[in-house]
Amino acid sequence: MINLAVTPHMAVWGKWLGDALGTNAAGASAGNAIFGIFLSLVVYLIGQWLFKIGKGFFLFQPLFVGMVLGIFILFLLAKAFGTTTATFYKSAYLPGGNIIFWFLNPATIAFAIPLYRRNDIVKRFWPVIILSLIVGLVISLFAIYGVAKLFHLNDVGIASMLPQAATTAIAMPIATAIGGNAAITAMACILNAVIIYALGDWLVKFFKVNSDPIGAGLGLGTAGHTVGSAKALQLGSIQGSMASIAVVVISIVVDVVVPPFASLMGLH
Amino acid sequence: MTTQDKVTPTTPTEATETPSPILIQMGIFAAVLFVSSLISPLFPASFPVPTPVIGLVLLYVLLATHIVKLRNVEKFGDFMISLIAFLFVPSGIQLAANLDILKAEGVQIVLVTLIATIILLVVVAYTTALFIRIAKKVFHMNTDINN
Structure with a gap:
């Protein structure tokens, strides 16, 4: 050996x-x-x-x-x-x-703290937050499906790409359920975090995402999971709070939306 | 939804109170995680909700109902959040176990993931900005935010 x-x-x-x-x-x-x-x-x-x-x-x-x-x-x-x-x-x-x-367990639940610190925003905007995350995810799913087709991924590859907005523990079983490879999905979830961590500041500037602080927070939390939330906190307390709520809500939305989307696209 | 209940700055006043001893803060985190780990298996396999997601909601509810005060959890929580990038290092290195997948279709998968990340960020952010503008213009909702 x-x-x-x-x-x-x-x-x-x-x-x-x-x-x-x-x-x-x-x-x-x-x-x-x-x-x-x-x-x-x-x-x-x-x-x-x-x-x-x-x-x-x-x-x-x-x-x-x-x-x-x-x-x-x-x-x-x-x-x-x-x-x-x-x-x-x-x-x-x-x-x-x-x-x-x-230690990602206590670190994840710790995001309840920045979320609660801007409870004023949560109370006022929660219907807009939930609606934006649902509609935003559905549009993103069509775009991701199109990009995956463009790169000639097979059905397993495409199915593995769809649930990546959810936290890894939710994304993996959903990938399996719609005929994807859970290991590829886990890799995508990790890469989401690494990409947002490395390119987040630049992307926020380039796409002028921060012109709406609530949108910036929800976007960063959706795309970068808890690492995105940490990035959002650097932009401000509202962004951090919104990213924290996005991590939770988008995971539930993926739970509900991705399986019917996959069958709509004839993936399994 | 134009409620005027300005949640007046409870945060600064609470923050000036003495924080709980760090072991008590850790105890609260452990208790929340433990209860969450009991709730998580109750969800069906087709609708998985993992322990940390339940824990985040649970701790938020405890804070919002003032059962747990910010000073009880703030110090340890902020410390954990400051570590988040480091805590992801083992997940990143985990890719070492999947190098064979990357050999097969690796470049495409990494590229699609990169583009998907940007799509999720930009689409969600722009959709939200649009809906907030609609809420303001059509429903005359007060969308002013004081940072």
């Missing part, structure tokens, strides 16, 4: 490293979550540092750098250990990654 072990001397090192990373069966229980947490922090901090010295160049957004660098490091280590990237990811990175991932 360990290609590093060219000499007996190196076999010791290979076993030691394998134990530490949890890629050997023996090390599977001990300490192996540490590598995943450490790697996540290191690649993100490198991203922050690059973003700072790169004077905010959009490709140096810490989340984007962290993702690309993290995958690249896992790819190299997998090569060194003579396994596939997917296997190495599961045994060495995932235990630690899952611990960080779990």
